[in-house]
Amino acid sequence: MSKKVIDLLNEARSRELTAISQYMAQHYELEDSDFGKLASKFKEIAIAEMKHAERLAERILFLKGEPTSKPDAVPKKGQSIPEMLKTNMALESQAVKMYNDASVVCAAEKDQISKELFESLLAEEEDHLNYFDNIKDHVDKLGAAYLATLTG
Ligand SMILES: [Fe+2]
Numbered sequence: 001m002s003k004k005v006i007d008l009l010n011e012a013r014s015r016e017l018t019a020i021s022q023y024m025a026q027h028y029e030l031e032d033s034d035f036g037k038l039a040s041k042f043k044e045i046a047i048a049e050m051k052h053a054e055r056l057a058e059r060i061l062f063l064k065g066e067p068t069s070k071p072d073a074v075p076k077k078g079q080s081i082p083e084m085l086k087t088n089m090a091l092e093s094q095a096v097k098m099y100n101d102a103s104v105v106c107a108a109e110k111d112q113i114s115k116e117l118f119e120s121l122l123a124e125e126e127d128h129l130n131y132f133d134n135i136k137d138h139v140d141k142l143g144a145a146y147l148a149t150l151t152g
């Protein structure tokens with residue numbers, strides 16, 4: 001089995017671990033500042049990323065590799081809501097690019113299952129990106145009035 005593919009799966013897993021800790025950190029901060037509705041959505045996305053990290057680990061183990069437990073970045077703390085959204089959009093769009101590229105390499109390595117895994121994650125990351133982008137757009141256009149709807 002291809003070392004190249006295992007490395008890509010582990011790079012993806014590191015990215016997922018970063019997203020998990022970033023979104024959970026934001027979830028706690030948002031809960032703490034009473035933005036409960038936004039907090040629970042961020043938690044939901046963090047849990048989706050946990051499932052991604054797990055699916056990647058299962059594939060790595062199947063290929064006889066060792067799943068990494070290292071995130072690829074340190075989560076940012078103390079950001080404003082617009083800053084959080086920018087951080088998350090960057091994480092998601094980097095993941096989209098990473099998984100698109102990885103699926104091409106998997107095809108070249110003739111590993112159809114890993115390719116399909118990347119494509120399936122990719123579809124969900126696009127949804128996450130779209131969600132953060134929409135919220136950012138509402139915050140930019142409507143400001144405080146919109147933020148008020150995310151409390152509770
Ligand atoms: Fe993910």
Ligand SMILES: [Fe+2]
Pocket residue numbers: 019049092095124125128129
């Ligand atoms: Fe995501």
